[in-house]
Amino acid sequence: MIQKICILLLLFSFGKNQTISKKEYHYEYYANGTIKAEGWKSGNAKVDFWHFYYPNGKVSKQGHFNQNKKNGYWHFYSENSKLLKEGHFVNDKAEKWWIIYDIATQIIQKYQYKNNKREGYSLLYKNNTLFKAERYINDKKTGEWTDIFSFKRDNPNASL
Incomplete structure (x- = not known):
């Protein structure tokens, strides 16, 4: 009962003109069909953790986004999976x-x-x-x- 009341209060607090955007897991592909990137999107914006890949399938970089901007710690790799650099982003x-x-x-x-x-x-x-x-x-x-x-x-x- 308490959970139902909390959910109703949460929905009510958003009002008529506001919507709750849901996150979906998203994939991007190279022209040859191999995966180019994968991660979470909210609407059209990249959010949360993303992986990017070279055409050979190896990870090229990975890190967090907040509304399409890099935020948080990122890792960058060579095409043979060696760590090249790492560092922190705030608003890209x-x-x-x-x-x-x-x-x-x-x-x-x-x-x-x-x-x-x-x-x-x-x-x-x-x-x-x-x-x-x-x-x-x-x-x-x-x-x-x-x-x-x-x-x-x-x-x-x-x-x-």
Whole structure:
């Protein structure tokens, strides 16, 4: 009985001019019939988790959408399924830390984004060892360090 009342109250609260849009699982295909993408749609908008595929069937990227905009953590892969990069989007713009990998899936670079521009630190690696750090403000390099000790000395509050 309580469930029926809650459902009726929920429906009543939407009023005459509002509708509840339902989500449907959606597939997109290449011309040759192989799957190109799959995920949830609400109306015409991509929402929630989506997978995108190369023509060979391997995953090319995957992540969340909110009203056709990338939101949340995304992963990008090569055609042979190696992780290439990963990072966070907010309203289709790169934000926070991003990580770039080489073909052996070793980290080669970490960098910070704010509003789709480099903002903060960029860390470069060779053989999984940090060898250079850079600082960016509004997508412009404003500092560079070629050893971790001088970087830490000059940036004691840097969150890495």
